[in-house]
Amino acid sequence: MKPTLKRTLLGAVVAVCAIGAAACGNGGGGGGGGSGSDSGGETYEWKLAETHPKDYPTTKADIWFADELRKRSDGRIDVQVSHSAQLGEERDVLQQVQMGAIEMTRVSASPVSEFADSWRLFSLPYLFDDEDHLWRFLDSEYGQQLLDDLSSAQYKGLAYYDAGARNFYTVDRPIESPADVKGLSIRVIAGAVNADMIEALNGSPEPMDYGEVYSALETGVVDGAENNEPSYVSSGHWEIAKHYTRDAHQRIPEVLVLSSSLWEELSEEDKQLVQEVAADSVPVQRDLWDKEVQKSIKMMQDEGIEVHDVDVAEFQQAVEPMMEQYGDEFTEGLNAIDAARE
Ligand code: GTR
Numbered sequence: 001m002k003p004t005l006k007r008t009l010l011g012a013v014v015a016v017c018a019i020g021a022a023a024c025g026n027g028g029g030g031g032g033g034g035s036g037s038d039s040g041g042e043t044y045e046w047k048l049a050e051t052h053p054k055d056y057p058t059t060k061a062d063i064w065f066a067d068e069l070r071k072r073s074d075g076r077i078d079v080q081v082s083h084s085a086q087l088g089e090e091r092d093v094l095q096q097v098q099m100g101a102i103e104m105t106r107v108s109a110s111p112v113s114e115f116a117d118s119w120r121l122f123s124l125p126y127l128f129d130d131e132d133h134l135w136r137f138l139d140s141e142y143g144q145q146l147l148d149d150l151s152s153a154q155y156k157g158l159a160y161y162d163a164g165a166r167n168f169y170t171v172d173r174p175i176e177s178p179a180d181v182k183g184l185s186i187r188v189i190a191g192a193v194n195a196d197m198i199e200a201l202n203g204s205p206e207p208m209d210y211g212e213v214y215s216a217l218e219t220g221v222v223d224g225a226e227n228n229e230p231s232y233v234s235s236g237h238w239e240i241a242k243h244y245t246r247d248a249h250q251r252i253p254e255v256l257v258l259s260s261s262l263w264e265e266l267s268e269e270d271k272q273l274v275q276e277v278a279a280d281s282v283p284v285q286r287d288l289w290d291k292e293v294q295k296s297i298k299m300m301q302d303e304g305i306e307v308h309d310v311d312v313a314e315f316q317q318a319v320e321p322m323m324e325q326y327g328d329e330f331t332e333g334l335n336a337i338d339a340a341r342e
Pocket of ligand 1: 051090107163189209210226227
């Protein structure tokens with residue numbers, strides 16, 4: 001992708017931040033603050049980057065997390081949520097969080113897998129039977145291990161959020177069976193596993209940032225894309241791609257992460273506090289999520305979106321060779337997913 005002026009400037013700022021952290025943010029603490037306060041303990045000012053708009057369930061949960069943390073820390077830890085990709089697209093933001101130039105972000109687990117190999121597991125297709133199965137896995141020891149793995153990529157993984165199931169949507173013709181994917185160019189989140197999935201269905205994967213998908217659909221650069229109902233609706237992709245195929249090919253959770261350099265600076269009490277508030281934000285987000293899915297489905301009905309229910313077993317069969325290819329790499333994770341089955 002060609003760097004835009006905005007990207008180039010951002011890159012320059014990041015470079016300066018990387019050279020001298022004190023030149024960024026409010027001085028010290030890797031750009032994250034860190035001066036004493038009367039009430040005891042350090043004070044921090046953190047930015048939390050979010051790609052979705054203000055009224056999206058993840059953003060509302062980010063804001064809940066920020067408000068609650070401010071309250072429970074007596075105002076010492078001040079998180080400002082920056083929504084609508086104002087701080088950049090997810091991949092760029094993840095790079096900046098690694099360097100501590102942005103302190104926190106809420107992103108999909110899919111772009112995270114570009115920085116932490118074990119997270120590629122989440123992009124494998126048709127892994128989970130349903131939402132409950134996914135959450136039993138996320139809440140398992142292996143789910144926690146994946147969060148801990150993020151330290152090798154300079155992140156502190158705080159909590160998973162819900163992102164439902166990803167489904168295909170197309171502009172000209174519906175996908176009703178795997179054969180319908182043949183020859184279609186489908187936008188995916190960058191990453192080998194996502195691309196392999198589309199190729200296994202004989203389509204052609206087009207990796208690009210979320211913010212570019214609307215115009216790619218509009219100008220015919222892609223024939224379709226894939227996402228959960230709330231993203232499909234809130235991004236406006238439904239205005240162009242009116243066929244929605246419920247195959248639930250992936251259940252990729254969202255994740256809340258903090259730059260590990262900042263995490264390491266925190267006192268034990270503050271670590272516990274941040275972790276606690278993050279854990280408490282999970283049921284809040286999941287509740288907001290369920291409501292948003294229902295609202296989005298209703299809106300899709302009202303707008304006359306053609307929703308296609310398909311035989312998922314046919315799709316599973318089509319991606320089987322790819323699953324064999326990845327089987328060895330993810331034996332442990334796949335076993336943990338099996339163990340989370342009821
Ligand atoms: C959404 C997810 C975003 C972003 C987007 C995408 O479901 O919430 O964080 O990753 O998908 O497709 O890029």
